[in-house]
Amino acid sequence: MHIVTAEEMRRLDRITIERLGIPAVALMENAGRAIAEEIIALCRRRGVGRAPLPARAARDGGAPHSAGAWAAGAAHEEAAAPGAGAAWNTAAGRALRGGNPSGGALAGAPKLHISGDAALMAEHAEDEHWLVLVGKGNNGGDGLVAARYLREAGIAVSLLYAVPPESLTGEAALQRDAAAAMGLPAAVHGGGSPGFAGYSGVLDALLGTGAAGAPRGAYAELIAAVNGSGKPVVSADIPSGLNADTGETHEPCIQASLTVCLAFLKRGLLQYPGSGAAGRIVVRSIGIPAGLAREEGLSAYWLTPAVLEGVLGVDVSRRRVPDGHKGTYGHVLVAAGSLRMSGAGLIAARASLRAGCGLATWAVPGKLLPLLVGAAPELMLADAGGQADGTWNAEAAEEVLNLAEKKDVLAVGPGIGRFQEDKEWLKRIWEGAECPLVVDADALNILAECDYRSWKSRREPVILTPHPGEMARLAGVSTMEIQRDRIGLALSYARERGVILVLKGAHTVIASPDGRIFVNTTGHPGMATGGAGDCLTGIIAGLLAQGLEGVQAAAFGVYLHGLAGEKAALLRDDPASVIASDIIEAL
Numbered sequence: 061m062h063i064v065t066a067e068e069m070r071r072l073d074r075i076t077i078e079r080l081g082i083p084a085v086a087l088m089e090n091a092g093r094a095i096a097e098e099i100i101a102l103c104r105r106r107g108v109g110r111a112p113l114p115a116r117a118a119r120d121g122g123a124p125h126s127a128g129a130w131a132a133g134a135a136h137e138e139a140a141a142p143g144a145g146a147a148w149n150t151a152a153g154r155a156l157r158g159g160n161p162s163g164g165a166l167a168g169a170p171k172l173h174i175s176g177d178a179a180l181m182a183e184h185a186e187d188e189h190w191l192v193l194v195g196k197g198n199n200g201g202d203g204l205v206a207a208r209y210l211r212e213a214g215i216a217v218s219l220l221y222a223v224p225p226e227s228l229t230g231e232a233a234l235q236r237d238a239a240a241a242m243g244l245p246a247a248v249h250g251g252g253s254p255g256f257a258g259y260s261g262v263l264d265a266l267l268g269t270g271a272a273g274a275p276r277g278a279y280a281e282l283i284a285a286v287n288g289s290g291k292p293v294v295s296a297d298i299p300s301g302l303n304a305d306t307g308e309t310h311e312p313c314i315q316a317s318l319t320v321c322l323a324f325l326k327r328g329l330l331q332y333p334g335s336g337a338a339g340r341i342v343v344r345s346i347g348i349p350a351g352l353a354r355e356e357g358l359s360a361y362w363l364t365p366a367v368l369e370g371v372l373g374v375d376v377s378r379r380r381v382p383d384g385h386k387g388t389y390g391h392v393l394v395a396a397g398s399l400r401m402s403g404a405g406l407i408a409a410r411a412s413l414r415a416g417c418g419l420a421t422w423a424v425p426g427k428l429l430p431l432l433v434g435a436a437p438e439l440m441l442a443d444a445g446g447q448a449d450g451t452w453n454a455e456a457a458e459e460v461l462n463l464a465e466k467k468d469v470l471a472v473g474p475g476i477g478r479f480q481e482d483k484e485w486l487k488r489i490w491e492g493a494e495c496p497l498v499v500d501a502d503a504l505n506i507l508a509e510c511d512y513r514s515w516k517s518r519r520e521p522v523i524l525t526p527h528p529g530e531m532a533r534l535a536g537v538s539t540m541e542i543q544r545d546r547i548g549l550a551l552s553y554a555r556e557r558g559v560i561l562v563l564k565g566a567h568t569v570i571a572s573p574d575g576r577i578f579v580n581t582t583g584h585p586g587m588a589t590g591g592a593g594d595c596l597t598g599i600i601a602g603l604l605a606q607g608l609e610g611v612q613a614a615a616f617g618v619y620l621h622g623l624a625g626e627k628a629a630l631l632r633d634d635p636a637s638v639i640a641s642d643i644i645e646a647l
């Protein structure tokens with residue numbers, strides 16, 4: 061799924077309206093209806109557990125109460141027993157079919173059934189009263205459409221305009237008039253905090269992708285009041301107060317339980333703190349063809365198996381050829397670890413094996429070798445020279461390069477620490493290694509102190525895997541600046557430096573020098589634990605060894621790493637208990 065900036069969204073809107081001839085008001089109608097459907101689904105879900113309505117209990121014929129069953133049961137009028145079909149797949153349908161297990165039509169009955177609009181029926185509608193906060197722009201227009209559909213579903217709605225309704229223009233003004241013609245109660249915010257006591261939920265349709273800067277005036281007052289109300293909030297498109305591109309939250313910013321994002325995921329929804337403010341995110345199509353984004357050359361994606369396969373050409377099933385042998389799957393060389401941090405190297409090397417490479421060799425300063433024998437029987441160990449105290453030195457680079465000659469990938473950095481002439485060490489490896497190179501941890505800190513653009517250019521890709529602190533050192537800015545717009549920064553760094561960048565952290569960003577961006581959402585905060593990054597380095601190296609291209613390996617590696625973290629948390633019953641070795645075991 062594509063991720064877009066506000067500007068890109070406007071471009072896609074414009075093309076749909078001008079080139080395809082789909083009227084803007086039709087897009088707004090679809091948007092508002094989609095938002096209403098999500099609110100109705102939410103109302104249904106929380107309606108479960110309340111006493112069923114007498115009329116409905118009778119109609120269901122005593123079938124088990126479930127939100128889905130009610131939705132379908134209420135919406136369908138079975139004129140006769142139908143044949144197979146979606147409508148038949150309902151509790152009411154199953155109850156009817158009870159005496160006719162074959163599911164075939166009753167003898168002589170016409171094959172006709174009439175379906176109502178299941179999406180717009182709300183159980184317990186009478187328990188609901190939603191307040192719709194309406195802004196001046198098209199986001200407000202979406203809210204007004206949603207209000208109409210909620211009313212149609214039997215849900216009470218009240219409109220609260222942030223600004224005098226006369227100031228609405230275009231399609232939003234048209235929706236204002238339709239809502240008024242339907243008799244929806246409306247008021248204009250008059251300052252202070254409106255009362256929320258009678259409402260069961262709030263639809264935030266104040267500001268969308270057209271907002272600029274922190275919410276002002278009535279908008280700011282309403283947002284602050286809603287956040288303090290304790291009411292569930294559904295945001296139209298983005299939470300009002302969010303920077304749709306960077307994920308920064310202005311003061312104040314709506315804290316939503318659900319965000320119904322329209323047409324394409326906005327970048328800001330995938331970046332923290334925006335992701336936190338959005339709550340659960342649902343993306344709904346509104347009539348803008350999904351293919352337009354590709355046709356327009358947009359190349360930022362939410363990383364999903366479909367994107368891995370369809371956009372990146374990765375075989376996510378990780379099939380092995382039946383007659384393969386260990387040589388088929390490549391050989392990883394990991395240059396990592398030192399006397400005090402040998403574990404980092406061990407984790408990276410073991411993870412590369414679990415990622416599926418055929419062989420892995422772990423190069424360490426020779427002093428360590430005897431201590432590591434048997435640490436992981438599947439690994440090969442190699443003497444990289446180094447100092448008598450088990451630390452690295454510049455000369456060790458030559459040994460690493462010799463070892464790398466017959467390897468498919470070289471990963472450097474975890475646990476190597478800082479040492480004399482470490483910049484020279486890294487330069488030699490960078491310029492000399494003729495296989496893909498993964499650079500992590502201390503090697504990134506070394507790199508940050510080098511003008512590596514003046515180094516001999518490489519034929520094979522380099523993948524850098526910094527966490528925000530390392531990224532800050534690489535880019536020469538503060539960590540806060542990195543986190544302010546992770547996608548934007550990762551993209552510009554990858555482009556400028558010609559490297560594949562994996563910016564770790566919640567929702568890791570993978571940026572390619574050709575401008576492609578992937579944002580990963582697998583994983584959880586329990587993975588913030590020592591060694592988890594070394595594990596990712598090993599996974600990416602293991603995938604590169606198997607012949608994946610740089611961006612493929614980086615993206616798939618990040619995805620698998622997060623997934624393994626999730627599995628590990630399930631096995632431990634608690635994300636906080638996950639350690640790096642658990643992630644390797646869950647691969």
Ligand SMILES: NC(=O)C1=CN([C@@H]2O[C@H](COP(=O)(O)OP(=O)(O)OC[C@H]3O[C@@H](n4cnc5c(N)ncnc54)[C@H](OP(=O)(O)O)[C@@H]3O)[C@@H](O)[C@H]2O)[C@@H](O)CC1
Nearest residue numbers: 087088197198199267268269270271272273274275276297
């Ligand atoms: N285009 C389409 O076809 C479709 C668009 N769609 C929907 O439209 C949304 C984008 O709509 P939009 O562009 O009208 O912007 P939107 O955010 O609603 O309002 C901006 C207005 O608010 C004001 N304002 C700005 N910043 C402010 C601040 N900090 N504090 C206070 N006020 C501020 C500013 O007014 P001004 O102050 O400049 O007079 C400006 O006029 C999009 O998110 C989606 O929901 C869908 O319906 C699908 C079809």
Ligand SMILES: [K+]
Nearest residue numbers: 267296298300
């Ligand atoms: K909004």
